[in-house]
Amino acid sequence: xxxxxxxxxxxxxxxxxxxxxxxxxxxxxxxxxxxxxxxxxxxxxxxxxxxxxxxxxxxxxxxxxxxxxxxxxxxxxxxxxxxxxxxxxxxxxxxxxxxxxxxxxxxxxxxxxxxxxxxxxxxxxxxxxxxxxxxxxxxxxxxxxxxxxxxxxxxxxxxxxxxxxxxxxxxxxxxxxxxxxxxxxxxxxxxxxxxxxxxxxxxxxxxxxxxxxxxxxxxxxxxxxxxxxxxxxxxxxxxxxxxxxxxxxxxxxxxxxxxxxxxxxxxxxxxxxxxxxxxxxxxxxxxx
Amino acid sequence: xxxxxxxxxxxxxxxxxxxxxxxxxxxxxxxxxxxxxxxxxxxxxxxxxxxxxxxxxxxxxxxxxxxxxxxxxxxxxxxxxxxxxxxxxxxxxxxxxxxxxxxxxxxxxxxxxxxxxxxxxxxxxxxxxxxxxxxxxxxxxxxxxxxxxxxxxxxxxxxxxxxxxxxxxxxxxxxxxxxxxxxxxxxxxxxxxxxxxxxxxxxxxxxxxxxxxxxxxxxxxxxxxxxxxxxxxxxxxxxxxxx
Numbered sequence: 001x002x003x004x005x006x007x008x009x010x011x012x013x014x015x016x017x018x019x020x021x022x023x024x025x026x027x028x029x030x031x032x033x034x035x036x037x038x039x040x041x042x043x044x045x046x047x048x049x050x051x052x053x054x055x056x057x058x059x060x061x062x063x064x065x066x067x068x069x070x071x072x073x074x075x076x077x078x079x080x081x082x083x084x085x086x087x088x089x090x091x092x093x094x095x096x097x098x099x100x101x102x103x104x105x106x107x108x109x110x111x112x113x114x115x116x117x118x119x120x121x122x123x124x125x126x127x128x129x130x131x132x133x134x135x136x137x138x139x140x141x142x143x144x145x146x147x148x149x150x151x152x153x154x155x156x157x158x159x160x161x162x163x164x165x166x167x168x169x170x171x172x173x174x175x176x177x178x179x180x181x182x183x184x185x186x187x188x189x190x191x192x193x194x195x196x197x198x199x200x201x202x203x204x205x206x207x208x209x210x211x212x213x214x215x216x217x218x219x220x221x222x223x224x225x226x227x228x229x230x231x232x233x234x235x236x237x238x239x240x241x242x243x244x245x246x247x248x249x250x251x252x253x254x255x256x257x258x259x260x261x262x263x264x265x266x267x268x269x270x271x272x273x274x275x276x277x278x279x280x281x282x283x284x285x286x287x288x
Numbered sequence: 289x290x291x292x293x294x295x296x297x298x299x300x301x302x303x304x305x306x307x308x309x310x311x312x313x314x315x316x317x318x319x320x321x322x323x324x325x326x327x328x329x330x331x332x333x334x335x336x337x338x339x340x341x342x343x344x345x346x347x348x349x350x351x352x353x354x355x356x357x358x359x360x361x362x363x364x365x366x367x368x369x370x371x372x373x374x375x376x377x378x379x380x381x382x383x384x385x386x387x388x389x390x391x392x393x394x395x396x397x398x399x400x401x402x403x404x405x406x407x408x409x410x411x412x413x414x415x416x417x418x419x420x421x422x423x424x425x426x427x428x429x430x431x432x433x434x435x436x437x438x439x440x441x442x443x444x445x446x447x448x449x450x451x452x453x454x455x456x457x458x459x460x461x462x463x464x465x466x467x468x469x470x471x472x473x474x475x476x477x478x479x480x481x482x483x484x485x486x487x488x489x490x491x492x493x494x495x496x497x498x499x500x501x502x503x504x505x506x507x508x509x510x511x512x513x514x515x516x517x518x519x520x521x522x523x524x525x526x527x528x529x530x531x
Contacts, residue, residue: 009308012326013360016306019329021362024352 067249072256075249084238089257092223092234095151096261099158100219104212107163111170111211116177116192116200128167136161137225144230154226161222165214173207174200205277209269216265220258301328303362304440304472305350310359311496312345319345321496322359329439330470334483337493338528343476344444346493350474351442364439364472368432370446374425376417376432383413386432403435404428406465423454430462434469441471447482459485480524484517485510492527500527 049069055061056068063071079085110128113120139160147153177200185195201208227236235254242250273280305327312320319342327333337343348354349361351369376385387400404410407427417425426446433441443462447455463486466473477483483490484504492500500523506516525531 012303013306013308013362016303016326016362019302019304020364021303021306022365023361024350024363024367026352026355 063248064246065248067252071249072252075247075253079238079250079253085253088233088235088238092227092236093261095154095226095234096158096219096223099155099222100162100215102155103159103162103219104166104215106159107166107211107215108170108208110163111167112174112196112200114167115171115174115204116196121171125171128164132164132168136222140225140229149230154223154231157226158219158222162215162219165218166208166211169207169211169214170204173204173211176207177203202277206273209273209276212272213266213269216269217262220261220265224258303327304329304331304364305474306360306362307350308360310346310349310361311357312342312349312354313357318496320349320356323493323496323498325491325498325501327440327472327474329472332466332473332475332486332488334475334477334487334490335493336477336480336483336490336524336528339478341493342496343493347442347444347474347476350440366436366438367440367442368434368436368438369442369444370426370429370433372445372448374417374422374429376425376428378417380417381413382409382415382417382420382428385417385428386435388432390435399435400431403431406434406468407431407461423450423458426450426458427461430465434465434471437469438471441466441473443473443475443477445477446475447479448477455482462486478528480521480528481512483524484520485512490520490524492524494527500524 052061052066053069056066056070061068067075076085110124114125114128115121136157139157143153143157147156181199181203182195185199190198223234224236227234228240231237235257239251239254242248242254303326305325307323307325310320310323310325311318323346325333325346335343335346345354347369349356350363351367352363353369376382377388380388383397383400383404386403387396390396390400401410401413404413407430409424409427409431412420412424412428417428420428426449430446446462447458450458459482466486473487475483475486484506487504489501489503491498504510504520506514506520510517512518512521
């Protein structure tokens with residue numbers, strides 16, 4: 001292309017500016033280095049840890065209130081060394097995992113049924129909504145009467161607690177399924193179950209995963225409730241004992257473990273999001 | 289590649305778009321590689337190109353939705369875009385979609401209703417976007433673009449998703465509306481006939497450059513049977529690689 005003489009171009013540009021034209025301002029999302037995101041993410045927890053260490057070192061935080069980070073690390077070594085920590089962790093994780101599995105599965109199935117079929121919604125939804133408002137902590141005495149001081153009582157409590165968030169998210173996600181897509185699949189001869197599998201569940205996955213996130217958090221909370229009341233092993237038992245001997249270092253260890261469990265649950269869901277929804281990754285950030 | 293600068297016959301007129309040496313690179317590929325384009329105030333320019341030639345990218349740069357890597361880009365402060373899809377907010381009624389982002393008030397409501405009346409949808413002001421047909425939704429999108437009284441109207445293949453009959457009707461509607469409001473218009477399309485029917489000037493984008501930029505001299509009303517129409521159409525198709 002022949003470009004006009006430079007001085008003419010400049011004159012044109014000046015004329016355009018004189019006519020009140022402006023350079024368009026674009027909001028551009030710059031790609032950020034991954035390392036920066038990781039650093040920013042770890043900054044918050046590190047600041048908390050630093051504040052704790054500082055408060056302990058200056059004497060603002062005495063040992064009878066909360067042990068210092070160094071003492072807590074020592075306690076971890078001690079508990080790890082005599083095997084108490086691994087035992088307690090194993091027992092607690094099994095309880096939380098089993099409860100979560102049963103609870104989330106129940107919530108998922110009920111959610112799909114009420115979200116996808118009108119009969120299911122009319123029949124089940126109001127009953128579940130009533131049950132949902134019962135605080136699960138109120139069930140502890142009842143479960144003790146029913147199951148005694150057994151593993152079943154604890155797993156059942158966690159299951160009940162975790163099923164409701166999963167149910168609410170699932171039925172909501174399923175209800176938002178693209179009706180046109182369902183119609184199209186029906187025209188290709190897919191049955192009900194096949195439609196649920198190929199269209200409804202994949203479409204509801206974001207809602208399912210946010211439900212799972214809530215359920216995982218709640219499973220840890222229910223675990224604490226179940227273990228605090230009556231148990232002879234597990235992290236809750238460890239805590240109850242530490243409380244008796246005023247061992248704030250062990251108490252801090254247990255609290256940190258609960259926190260780490262929550263963090264791990266979050267990471268698990270993030271990984272699941274990536275694994276289960278590869279089609280989302282393909283779209284993200286790809287400008288037309 | 290030499291292009292005669294028959295383009296700006298009216299250097300005296302006030303410009304609405306001023307592009308010089310515009311470059312936009314995706315990865316290693318320069319989609320726009322030194323494009324020069326001027327559009328005068330009130331002028332209707334159609335930009336043709338095969339898919340993937342960067343015509344939408346050019347439009348997005350003018351609409352501040354994308355950024356130029358190099359070159360001078362000057363546009364008027366008030367610009368609006370009509371996209372290929374209507375892009376209406378599903379949770380807002382039709383009138384609220386037209387006046388979205390404008391200051392609230394009785395006057396805004398009035399101008400919104402007027403704009404809807406212009407596209408023949410004043411009766412649908414309280415309808416939800418999901419209840420409209422494709423053509424109706426696109427008419428709402430046009431009303432939304434015009435209610436802001438833009439100095440530059442950017443049309444990104446606005447008729448591509450419509451059926452053939454609706455498309456013809458919509459082209460007439462847009463032609464009418466543009467004649468009445470006189471914004472500068474850049475219509476991006478791959479429909480040669482549409483370009484010749486509506487535009488004052490047609491440009492063809494190929495390999496990152498404007499390989500043609502010439503005024504449409506066919507008399508109004510433009511009839512595809514007119515030999516001048518057919519001749520221009522043939523030349524444009526040749527530019528696009530269709531013979």
